[in-house]
Amino acid sequence: MTTRALMIESIRSSLAKSVPFEHLYPHLQPSPRGENRSLPAYSQSDLADRFSAELSLVGGEVYRAVSEEQAVEKIKEILANTGVKRIAISDAELLHDFSLGDIEVIAEPSREDLLSVDAGVSTAQLAIAETGTLVLRSSSERHRLVSLVPPVHVCVLKVGDVRPSMDVVLEELSNQIDPAITFITGPSRTSDIELTLAIGVHGPKRLIVVLID
Amino acid sequence: MMHSQTANNFDKNARAAIADPVLQGALQNLATTFGTRRQAAITTVPDWEGSREAARSIKAEVLQNLDKYLEAFADNAERNGAKIHWAHDAKEACSIVSGLVKERGAEMVVKSKSMLTEEIHLNATLEAEGIDSVETDLGEWIIQLAGETPSHIVVPAIHKTKTQIAELFAEKVGTDRRADVDELTATARRILRQKFAEAAVGISGVNFGIAETGSILILENEGNIRLTTSLPKTHIAVMGIEKLLPRFTDLAVFLELLPRSGTGQRLTAYQSIITGTKRTQNDEGPEELHIVLVDNGRSKMLAHPVTRQSLACIRCGACLNACPVYRSVGGHAYGAVYPGPIGAVITPQLEGLAKAKQLPYASSLCGACREVCPVKIDIPELLLHLRAEITEGAANGVATKEKVARRRGESLAFRLYSSMWKTPARYGFFQTIARTAQRLVARDGRVGKVSGFAAAAAPPLGAWTAWRDAPAVAPESFRDLWKRDLKSRGGAQ
Amino acid sequence: MNVLRRAGCEVEFDERQTCCGQPAFNSGYRKEARGFAERLIEIFESSDADAIVSPSGSCTAMIKHFHELFPDDERWRQRADRIAEKTYEFGTFLVDVLGVKSFDAAFEGRIGFHDACHGLRDLGIKQQPRELLANVDKAELVELPDSEVCCGFGGTFSVKYPEVSVQMADRKIRSIEEADIRAVVSCDSSCLMQLGGRLSRNGSKVKAIHLAEVLDSHE
Numbered sequence: 001m002t003t004r005a006l007m008i009e010s011i012r013s014s015l016a017k018s019v020p021f022e023h024l025y026p027h028l029q030p031s032p033r034g035e036n037r038s039l040p041a042y043s044q045s046d047l048a049d050r051f052s053a054e055l056s057l058v059g060g061e062v063y064r065a066v067s068e069e070q071a072v073e074k075i076k077e078i079l080a081n082t083g084v085k086r087i088a089i090s091d092a093e094l095l096h097d098f099s100l101g102d103i104e105v106i107a108e109p110s111r112e113d114l115l116s117v118d119a120g121v122s123t124a125q126l127a128i129a130e131t132g133t134l135v136l137r138s139s140s141e142r143h144r145l146v147s148l149v150p151p152v153h154v155c156v157l158k159v160g161d162v163r164p165s166m167d168v169v170l171e172e173l174s175n176q177i178d179p180a181i182t183f184i185t186g187p188s189r190t191s192d193i194e195l196t197l198a199i200g201v202h203g204p205k206r207l208i209v210v211l212i213d
Numbered sequence: 214m215m216h217s218q219t220a221n222n223f224d225k226n227a228r229a230a231i232a233d234p235v236l237q238g239a240l241q242n243l244a245t246t247f248g249t250r251r252q253a254a255i256t257t258v259p260d261w262e263g264s265r266e267a268a269r270s271i272k273a274e275v276l277q278n279l280d281k282y283l284e285a286f287a288d289n290a291e292r293n294g295a296k297i298h299w300a301h302d303a304k305e306a307c308s309i310v311s312g313l314v315k316e317r318g319a320e321m322v323v324k325s326k327s328m329l330t331e332e333i334h335l336n337a338t339l340e341a342e343g344i345d346s347v348e349t350d351l352g353e354w355i356i357q358l359a360g361e362t363p364s365h366i367v368v369p370a371i372h373k374t375k376t377q378i379a380e381l382f383a384e385k386v387g388t389d390r391r392a393d394v395d396e397l398t399a400t401a402r403r404i405l406r407q408k409f410a411e412a413a414v415g416i417s418g419v420n421f422g423i424a425e426t427g428s429i430l431i432l433e434n435e436g437n438i439r440l441t442t443s444l445p446k447t448h449i450a451v452m453g454i455e456k457l458l459p460r461f462t463d464l465a466v467f468l469e470l471l472p473r474s475g476t477g478q479r480l481t482a483y484q485s486i487i488t489g490t491k492r493t494q495n496d497e498g499p500e501e502l503h504i505v506l507v508d509n510g511r512s513k514m515l516a517h518p519v520t521r522q523s524l525a526c527i528r529c530g531a532c533l534n535a536c537p538v539y540r541s542v543g544g545h546a547y548g549a550v551y552p553g554p555i556g557a558v559i560t561p562q563l564e565g566l567a568k569a570k571q572l573p574y575a576s577s578l579c580g581a582c583r584e585v586c587p588v589k590i591d592i593p594e595l596l597l598h599l600r601a602e603i604t605e606g607a608a609n610g611v612a613t614k615e616k617v618a619r620r621r622g623e624s625l626a627f628r629l630y631s632s633m634w635k636t637p638a639r640y641g642f643f644q645t646i647a648r649t650a651q652r653l654v655a656r657d658g659r660v661g662k663v664s665g666f667a668a669a670a671a672p673p674l675g676a677w678t679a680w681r682d683a684p685a686v687a688p689e690s691f692r693d694l695w696k697r698d699l700k701s702r703g704g705a706q
Numbered sequence: 707m708n709v710l711r712r713a714g715c716e717v718e719f720d721e722r723q724t725c726c727g728q729p730a731f732n733s734g735y736r737k738e739a740r741g742f743a744e745r746l747i748e749i750f751e752s753s754d755a756d757a758i759v760s761p762s763g764s765c766t767a768m769i770k771h772f773h774e775l776f777p778d779d780e781r782w783r784q785r786a787d788r789i790a791e792k793t794y795e796f797g798t799f800l801v802d803v804l805g806v807k808s809f810d811a812a813f814e815g816r817i818g819f820h821d822a823c824h825g826l827r828d829l830g831i832k833q834q835p836r837e838l839l840a841n842v843d844k845a846e847l848v849e850l851p852d853s854e855v856c857c858g859f860g861g862t863f864s865v866k867y868p869e870v871s872v873q874m875a876d877r878k879i880r881s882i883e884e885a886d887i888r889a890v891v892s893c894d895s896s897c898l899m900q901l902g903g904r905l906s907r908n909g910s911k912v913k914a915i916h917l918a919e920v921l922d923s924h925e
Contacts, residue, residue: 148439166464542870
C-alpha cells in the first residue's frame with residue numbers, strides 16, 4: 001500500500017470508530033457552512049474613499065488622479081522627492097512607455113536589478129475597500145518580485161476595480177484562480193520585538209497607491 | 214533562561230518562570246497589548262459570534278470527512294502542477310524534505326515560520342544532513358541565533374527584551390549593542406536578504422489548504438514568506454492534514470477571524486494564495502512546488518468528537534494570550550512545541566499521555582480560552598476528557614495506548630473522599646474529626662501556615678497554607694444550625 | 707436561607723445530601739463523580755420543590771453538566787436533565803426567576819464584585835449580582851477592572867500548582883487593593899476561600915464575602 005493509501009485508511013478507520021457527533025452534542029445543530037453569516041452593507045460610491053482611509057490607517061500612502069497621465073505625473077513627483085534614482089516596473093499594459101525623466105526605468109528587471117533598485121512599480125487588478133487591500137493576480141501581471149523586493153512599492157489602481165469586501169473578491173477570484181494571487185495591505189511590518197511595531201522588515205517600507213478615477 | 218524542555222516538568226518550570234522578572238515583564242506586556250488589540254478588532258466585525266459559528270461548522274464538516282477532502286486537495290494540487298508527498302510521521306516528513314533538498318544540491322535553505330516544522334524538528338534533521346536552514350521570520354531568526362525554541366505560537370521571541378536581542382545580535386552577527394527596535398529590524402533585513410537571494414530552496418508552512426482547488430494560503434506581516442516562496446527555484450510547503458477548508462470562498466470567514474484573533478489586525482500585511490506552479494516558463498515564481506502532507510498523530514485524534522475538535526485549531530494564539538496561567542508562566546514552562554491551552558490539549562495527544570501528564574492539569578478550567586477561540590474549541594472540556602483518560606487509563610480515542618501510572622496517593626484520596634462523603638453520617642463524622650484535628654492549627658477561625666507533620670499527612674493543606682490562610686471548619690455546621698434553628702423557623706417570611 | 711425566605715420562598719434542606727462531586731469530576735475521577743451525581747439526583751427527585759437553589763455557581767454548573775457522566779445511559783441522562791432544569795444559582799434565582807432584587811439590606815462601604823468563572827461562562831451570571839448589590843443601602847458598588855479574570859482556585863489546581871495559583875490571586879488582589887474596597891463579593895465560595903485566604907495572609911483589611919452575606923446584612 002502506498003503511504004497515501006495508508007494515511008487515508010488511518011483517517012477512515014479513526015472516523016469509523018467515533019461516537020456520532022450528535023450523540024454527544026445534540027444541542028449543536030449542523031449549521032449551513034457559513035452562508036448565513038451576516039455581512040455589512042456597502043455603498044458603491046464611497047468605496048474609493050473607504051479604501052484610501054483604511055490603507056492610510058495601516059501606513060499606506062494613497063493619492064488620487066483623474067487620468068493615467070496624471071497618475072504618472074504624480075508618481076514622478078513622489079519619487080523625485082525621495083531621491084529615487086532607479087526603479088523597476090512590471091509588465092502591466094498601463095506601464096508601457098513608462099518614463100520618469102532622469103530616473104532610470106528598468107522594464108524587465110533581473111534579480112540583481114530588483115535587489116538594487118530604489119522602487120518597484122506595478123498595478124493591481126482588484127482592491128478591497130473594507131481593509132485597504134490590493135489584490136494582484138499573476139495571470140495578469142508579473143507582480144510577485146517587483147512589489148516585494150525593492151524598498152518602495154508604487155501601485156496604480158483604478159477606482160472601478162475596488163470591491164467592498166474580501167467575500168466579494170474571493171467570489172470573483174474563484175472563477176479563475178491564478179497560480180499566484182497576492183493580497184497587500186500596507187507596508188511590511190512586525191511586532192516580534194517587545195510587541196513594538198517596526199515598519200519595513202523584509203518587504204517594502206513604503207507602499208504608495210495612486211488611485212485613478 | 215531555558216527551562217527543562219519536557220512536558221512533565223511543568224511544576225518546576227512554572228516556579229522558575231514566576232521567579233523570572235524579565236519574563237514576567239514580557240508576559241505583562243503581552244497580556245495587556247494583545248487583549249486590547251483583539252477587543253478593538255472584534256468590534257469591526259458585525260456578527261463576530263456568527264462568524265465563529267460558521268468557522269466551527271466548516272471545520273467540523275472538514276474533519277468529519279477528512280479523507281475525502283484530503284484526497285480532493287491532493288488531486289487538485291497535482292492537477293495544477295504541485296507534487297504531493299505523504300508523511301505518516303515526523304521522521305518520514307523530515308526525510309522527505311531533506312531528500313528533496315539534497316537532490317537539488319542545496320546546502321542552504323531559507324525557511325519561513327511554521328509550527329509544524331518545529332513539531333517535526335525539521336531544522337535539526339537538516340542541520341544533521343549538513344544543510345544550513347535559515348529562519349527568516351524575525352522572531353524565529355532571533356531564537357534560532359539564541360539556540361532556543363519559540364515561547365509563543367505567533368510571537369516566538371516575546372520572552373526576550375530588545376536589550377537581550379541587541380546583545381544577541383552583537384554576539385552573533387557583530388552589530389553594535391544599541392537596543393533600538395528599528396535598527397534591530399534593519400539588521401535582520403540586511404542579513405537575511407542575502408540568504409533569500411542565494412537560496413535554491415524555500416521551505417514554508419501552510420495556513421489553509423483548499424480542497425476544491427488544491428490551493429494553499431499563507432499569511433504574514435513581514436514579507437519573508439513571499440520572498441521564501443517566490444525567489445528560490447524550489448518551494449517546499451509542509452502542511453498538517455487537518456489544515457483544509459472545503460471551498461475557496463470559505464477563506465473569507467477565516468481571514469476575518471484569524472488576524473483579529475492572533476494579532477488584533479483586520480488583515481495581516483500579506484496573504485499569498487498559491488495554486489500549483491507557474492503556467493509558462495516566462496512567469497515568475499519557483500519551478501517546483503512540493504507539498505508535504507503530515508499526519509504525525511492527527512488521524513488518531515479523529516476518533517472521538519471531543520478530541521477531534523482540537524484539529525480545528527488555526528494556530529492563532531488567542532488562547533495563549535487570554536490564559537491566566539500562560540500569562541503567569543509563559544510558553545517554555547509547558548516544555549512542548551505548542552504551549553498554552555491548545556498546547557495542553559494537543560501535546561498529550563500528539564506525544565502520548567505519559568510524556569505530557571502534567572499538562573491537562575496545568576489549568577484552572579476558567580474557560581477564557583474557550584471564549585476567545587475563533588473556531589470554538591471547548592478546551593476545558595478537552596482538558597477534563599484528558600484528565601479522565603489519565604486517571605482511568607482508558608485508550609478511547611487518544612493517540613496512545615500507554616497506561617499512565619496512576620497517582621497512588623491522589624487516587625486513594627479521591628476514593629476516600631468519595632466513600633467518606635457518601636452519606637451524611639460519614640460526612641458529619643469527617644467534619645467532627647476535622648473540627649477536632651484543626652485545634653492544632655486553627656486560630657480565630659483561620660488556619661495559618663501548616664508545616665511539618667500536619668503538612669506531610671495532608672500535602673494539599675501544606676500547599677494551600679504555604680501562601681494562603683484556610684478557613685477553619687465552623688464551630689457549628691450548617692446542618693447543625695438547620696436542625697437546631699433554621700428548620701423550625703418554617704416557611705416564607 | 708434568610709434571604710430566600712425574605713423573598714417569599716418556603717425553603718427546605720434535605721439533610722441527606724453531601725456533595726455534587728465536582729472535585730472528582732474535575733480531576734478526572736468520573737466513576738466517583740458519577741456516584742455523587744446519582745445520589746444527588748435521587749435525593750432531589752424525592753422532593754416536590756419547584757426549584758433547587760445553590761449558593762455556589764460552580765456546583766450549579768456541575769449539576770448542569772451531570773448528563774456528561776452518563777454517556778451510555780439514556781435514562782440517567784434524562785433524570786439528570788430534569789434535575790438540572792430546575793437548579794439555579796442563588797443570585798440568578800432571585801433576579802431571573804423570582805424577580806426580587808431588593809432586600810432591605812444595608813452594608814456600609816465600597817464593594818467590588820468578582821465574576822467567578824463557572825458562574826460567568828457556564829451560567830451567564832453577570833448582571834444579576836450587580837443588580838442585587840445596587841439595591842443594598844449604603845453600599846457603593848465599584849467595578850473591578852479584571853473582575854472576569856480567574857482567581858486561580860481551579861480546584862486541585864490550587865494545590866498542584868500553588869505558585870501559579872497564588873500569582874493569579876495576587877494579580878487580582880492588586881486591583882482589589884487599588885480599588886480601595888471594604889469587601890470583594892462573589893457567588894462562589896471557592897473563589898472566596900482563595901482570595902480571602904490570600905488577603906488574610908497578607909494582613910489585608912479587605913474581606914471576601916458571599917453575595918448572600920451582603921444581602922442578609924443590616925449594618
